[in-house]
Amino acid sequence: MPNYNQHLKRLLGLTVKEQASDLHLSFSHPPVLRISGQLIPLLKEKKFSREDTEGLAFSLMTNAQKERFLREKEIDFSYNFEAKTRFRINVFFQKGYISSALRLVPAKIRTIDELSLPPILHEFTKASQGFVLICGPSSQGKSTTLAALIDEINHSRADHVVTIEDPIEYVFTPDKAIIDQREVLQDTLSFPKALRSTFRQDPDVIMVGEMRDTETISTAITAAETGHLVFATLHTNSSAQTIHRIVDSFPPQQQDQIRAQLSGSLLGVVSQRLIPRIKGGLIPATEVMMSTPAVSNLIREKKIHEIPMVIETSLELGMISLNRSLADLVKRKEISLENALKYSLSPSELRMLIK
Numbered sequence: 051m052p053n054y055n056q057h058l059k060r061l062l063g064l065t066v067k068e069q070a071s072d073l074h075l076s077f078s079h080p081p082v083l084r085i086s087g088q089l090i091p092l093l094k095e096k097k098f099s100r101e102d103t104e105g106l107a108f109s110l111m112t113n114a115q116k117e118r119f120l121r122e123k124e125i126d127f128s129y130n131f132e133a134k135t136r137f138r139i140n141v142f143f144q145k146g147y148i149s150s151a152l153r154l155v156p157a158k159i160r161t162i163d164e165l166s167l168p169p170i171l172h173e174f175t176k177a178s179q180g181f182v183l184i185c186g187p188s189s190q191g192k193s194t195t196l197a198a199l200i201d202e203i204n205h206s207r208a209d210h211v212v213t214i215e216d217p218i219e220y221v222f223t224p225d226k227a228i229i230d231q232r233e234v235l236q237d238t239l240s241f242p243k244a245l246r247s248t249f250r251q252d253p254d255v256i257m258v259g260e261m262r263d264t265e266t267i268s269t270a271i272t273a274a275e276t277g278h279l280v281f282a283t284l285h286t287n288s289s290a291q292t293i294h295r296i297v298d299s300f301p302p303q304q305q306d307q308i309r310a311q312l313s314g315s316l317l318g319v320v321s322q323r324l325i326p327r328i329k330g331g332l333i334p335a336t337e338v339m340m341s342t343p344a345v346s347n348l349i350r351e352k353k354i355h356e357i358p359m360v361i362e363t364s365l366e367l368g369m370i371s372l373n374r375s376l377a378d379l380v381k382r383k384e385i386s387l388e389n390a391l392k393y394s395l396s397p398s399e400l401r402m403l404i405k
Contacts, residue, residue, distance in 0.1 A: 054105035062131045077103050077147035087326050103148045107141045128217040155219045159201045170368035175202040180317035181274035185286045191324050192283045193219050209254035214244040245269040258282040264299045274315040289319040289339035290357045313346040323393045325385045337372040377403040
């Protein structure tokens, strides 16, 4: 009987040592690491059998998690490795075999400046109320940006912060703030239930790991309107798309009301991509939309398609378009032109900016 605990320990240790962002365990493949955005198979390791992927997955889980996984066919949870490193894990079935994707969550929460994020993001941590959205496709550093914002508040304000996450990723060490971190299915039954109950927990700041349904979005907007500073993430590609996604998640008869609420409570939207750096590693390219009277007006009047133009022409207010961010990274020789064009939503416009 193989010792899966030892095998797992070795693979997790290797993931940390190689500074990989992810570890993949799949049937008939060797272990695969994602390093600087690239998948690297560990060819010296043997390919996994059905028993290997099952044994490794089950050695990560408690009995309750194992039961839930077998019942629901997939599971998200976090795992503490040697009391100093955390992994966010998703285990799932594919073609009847078990696969696992393990995301390394760095122990140290990096600051806005250490992450090479735009300095204007510091402004969001100074607000007393409103709605801030961190957006981007999957695996583009949204949780890391969110953690940097929350930790800046932690070190600068005597606030009560409540986070709702699935699962908990970064663990905050309270400094000036009280931070209560709630994990869905461990500390609460669902995002909407946890968010509704925050109103009775006297929070100043609320962080919602992900807005997955209309009820969560609606409650988050209400919280921002009623004197709380709310941070949340969405899987969208741009500020305009983010606002469309929020409005479109409601029935037509409610959309005007949501537009009005959003126009009054939104502080800003940050949309980001992680781009491979020329010298190795990844660096974020960001679109930043700050809420101004002009932006609020466009949201209310159903002219969301005009928001990109406002972002493009409001550099002096701290707004940044994704193309301007990419062009800047190319000019500073941080990223290649080829990669900039690959991640741009409008490559022809990017070429003009770089010229």
